[in-house]
Amino acid sequence: MTDNPTVSGSLRNRLVLTLIGGAAVLAVLLFFAVRNYAAQVAQQGQDNILEASVASILDAAALRDGVLEVDIPYAAFSMLSTPSDDRVFYAIFQDGEFLSGYEDLRLAGGAEESDWSFKSGELRGERIRQVSASRTLVGLGRQTEIEVVLGQTQDALSQTLDQISRNAALLGLGFFLLTAALSFWVTSTTIGQLNKLTTSVTRRGPQDLSPFKKPVPREMAPLVTSLNSLMGRLDQSLSQSEDFIAEAAHRVRTPLATVRSYAEATLHRVERKDNREALRAMVRAIDESSRAAGQLLDHAMITSRADRLEREDVDLVELIRELVQRLTPIAEMKELSLSLTGDPTVPYSGDPILIQNAVRNMIDNALKYAPSDSAVEIEVNAKPEVKVSDSGPGFPPEEIGQLTRRFERGKNAVGTIGSGLGLTIAEDVATAHGGTLVLTNQPKGGACVILSL
Amino acid sequence: MRYLIALVLLVLPGLGLAEDWEDRLIFNEGADGPRLRVISSTDTVLFAPLIEGFVAQNPLISIEYLVSSTADINERVRATPDAFDVVVSSAMDLQLKLANDGFALPLDDIETPSWAQWHQSLFSFTTEPAAIVINRTAFEGQQLPLTRQGLIETLRERPEEFRGKVGTYDVRESGLGYLFATQDARASETYWRLMEVMGGLDVRLYCCSGEMINDLADGTLLVAYNVLGSYAAVRTEGKDTLEVILPTDFQTIMMRTALVSHATQEPDAAGAFVRYLIAEKPASQDIQSSLPPLSSEDSSADREAIGLNPALLTFLDDLKRRKFLSAWEDAVIQ
Structure with a gap:
């Protein structure tokens, strides 16, 4: 029953790992995207300032009396000026010839074709950003070109970038943690649906093969459909086999009755002793078979009625009294008496046919084992319970727990007619009504069966 | 032989230059520890208390104190950066250019406001205004000029009295004079008019504040413009004849700065010295021989001191300097 299924991997782990892995990759991407973008923006900012500075220097150039000023x-x-006090280098050239500033700047800059050039380079062992631009001045009969190169170290920029990187890293980490928490939550909610279904399958009664009606997520609908159809087939085949047994018992009982009447008739005519x-x-033997068939029929009937228990209000005492009256002739044939004691009325809500059937099986049992000239006592009280006790040999103590199983008979039952279904039926009825069947031996001797409802 | 003579002739001026100090003094001579070579534009009398305080705290360190003009300091440090450990100068622009050009060693563990340092390698430790100093004898019963405009009017009213008796820095020689002049010119056109008036009165040009004050004291000068207030304050002590006027129209305030040469052999001792300069506040304000401390109470908003930022490089540009000097010469030398 509890065979462990073969386990291969875990949906939860797979989901969590995929989601967290995805989150980690996204967080890293986010970090680099933010950092890269910030670097571009920061560089753009520095370039803009350098550009403005170069433009203002170019703007201040003029030819006065043919001399460049x-x-x-x-x-x-x-x-x-920057918060990190970045170093500044500049150089001014006229027609490619150095005029003033830092002469080594040109080496890093090189000649440029376009008007404006921005580049990163190195000067005096420091990384610098360098902007150069030129302007053509026209004087009297003279044309000259002035080129300005401006370089600045990038301490403030890298400080800003460090700060942004730190913030971006924090952002990425926060994003990752949030997503990780979210993925745990999502996973457990998803797996929770499966667990819910598992619980509701586990919780079902042994006879409950009805389809699952509770709503489930769309993805789980096929599983539930398959499960329902499997249970439907199981239910069908179970009821088919029960029908078959009932049908078989019924078919056997009628011919058996015929055979018995012939045997009785023959018995009267036969003289020879053997x-x-x-x-x-x-x-x-015919009686035994007939009784077994009857009990099989009873059992099948009880099983089907117990599945769809229909309760009605009855008086237990009235119900049992009727039964006792019916059984009195049979008891008298065995020279036994039936006595009904207990409360005058016990109202109860249950299936009268089932209860009568259960009590009849209990009384039958008592009648079978009670010695001649003894009384079988039947007590109905308001707990409510029905107690049937006899003064027979009682149950074998070591077997008392197994006697309610199907076709199980006590060791002392050899030689007594019985199918072993009587107590099973009584217990099924008790269970269907939410009660129990208790088998005990009385201290003064004899068995006592208590049906608590 | 001829080459040898030529070589000697070439080297001699260099040697002569090396020995040619305005002042040279060794403090704590004979100490076992390192010797710091401090090149400075500050007169020894003003700086000595600071050095004495330092060597008292660090008895193992001896200090060779070399005094020269601001322009000379700039040239010497550029030529032989490994010959000096600490460079102290009042010419902020030249100092900033030294730092910008990589002659300064960054000192990371110095705590000072951002406006009082540049690139963590150039540190200011005093705040000193440029002042008008007058000889009181010329202003008996007269109102003292409190602004540059007032000075212009005074000079115009009594030109004969002041002819040949006004003085200011020769900005072509003095780094500090050039810094004051350029900052004045930036602040107001009044500067140019004052220079024209002074030029018209046969202005005497000086290399240093000290000499100007000497000449004021003995009556050679009656008015000196852009004299270092700190020097003047020391010299006017006990001399009733001199009066230091801080102009009320606008003030040009210089911060004396120090840097550690990047080629120093004693970075720890040099760093300690600069740290001492910044941390040291004069024990009592009435010791007039001390330099005025950095006025830390000034908030950055209304601070009038010249800012330590790359803009100081502007007037050091060759073209700009040539243009400024020619304008100045046009005004002053007539």
Whole structure:
């Protein structure tokens, strides 16, 4: 029953790993995207300032009496002030010839074709950003080109970038943690649906083969459909086999009755002693078979009624009294008496046919084992319970727990007619009503069966 | 032989230059530890208390204190950066250019406001205004000029009295004079008019504040413009004849700066010295021989001191300097 299924991997782990792995990759991508973008923006900012500075220097250049004058505005370098006090290098060239500033700047810059050039380079052992631009000045009969190169170290920029990187890393980490938590939650919610289904399958009663009606997520609908169809087939084949057994028992009982009446009739006519013995044995065997068939029928009936229990309000005492009256002739044939004691009325809500059937099986049992001239006591009380006790040999103590199983008979039952279904039926009825069947031996001797409802 | 003579002739001026100091003094001579070579534009009398305080705290360190002009300091440090450990100068622009050009060693463990340092390698430790200093005898019963405009009017009213008796820096020689002049010119056109007036009065040009104050004291000068207030304050002590006027129209305030040469052999001792300069506040304000401390109470918003930023490079540009000097010469030398 509890065979462990072969386990291969875990949906939960797979989901969590995939989601967290995805989150990690996304977080790293986010970090680099933010950092890269910030680097571009920061570089753009520095370029803009350098450009403005170069433009202001170019703007201050003028030809006066044919001589180039460059009156560098104070703001040109003032605007290059940064929190990290970046170093500033500049050079001014006229027609490619060095005029003033830092002569080594050109080496890093090189000649440029386009008007504006931005590049990163190295000067005096430091990484610098370098902007150069040129302007053509036209004087009297003279044309000259002025080129300005401006370089600045990138300490403030890298400081800003470090800060942004730190923030981006925090952002990525936060994103990752949030997504990880989310993926755990999503996974457990998803797996939770499966667990719910598992629980509701596990919780079902042994006879409950009805289809699952509770709503499930769309993805699980095929599973539930298959499960339902499997249970439907199982239910069908179970009821088919029960029908078959009932049908078989029914078919056997009628011919058996015919055979029994013939055997009885023959018994009256036969004179020889050994023949009469044989016929009596035959009648007993037929009785046994007939009874077994009857009980099989009862059992099938009880199983189907117990599955769809229909309760109605009855008086237990009235119900049992009727049964006792019916059984009194049979008891008297065995020279036994039936006595009904207990409360005058016990109202109860249950299936009267089932209850009568259960009690009849209990009384039958008592009648079978009770010695002649004794009384079988039947007590109905308001707990409610029905107690049937006799003064027979009682149950074998070591077997008392197994006697309610199907076709299980006590060791002392050899020689007594019985199918072993009587107590099973009684217990099934008790279970269907939410009660129990208790088998005990009385201290003064004799068995006592208590049906608690 | 001829080559040898030529070589000697070539080297001699260099040697002569090396020995040619305005002042040279060794503190804590004979100490076992390192010797710091401090090149400075500050007169020894003003700087000595600081050095004495330092060697008292660090008895193992001896200090060779070399005094020269700001322009000379700039040239010497550029020529032989390994000959000096600490460079102290009042010419902020030249100092900033030294730092910008990589002659300064960054000192990371120095705590000072961002406006009082540049690139963590150039540190200011005093705040000193440029002042008008007058000889009181010329202003008996007269109102003292409190602004540049007031000075212009005074000079115009009594030109004969002041002819040949006004002085200011020769900005072509003095780094500090050039810094003051350029900052004045940036602040107001009044500077040019004052220079024209002074030029018209046969202005005497000086290399240093000290000499100007000497000449003021003995009556050679009656008015000196852009004299270092700190020097003047020391010299006017006990001399009733001199009066230091801080102009009320606008002030040009210089911060004396120090840097450690990147070629120093004693970075630890040099760093300790600069740290001492920044941390040291004069024990009591009435010791007038001390330099004025960095006025830390100034908030950055209304601080009038010249800012330590790359803009100081502007007037050091060859073309710009040539243009400025020619304008200055046009105004002053007539």
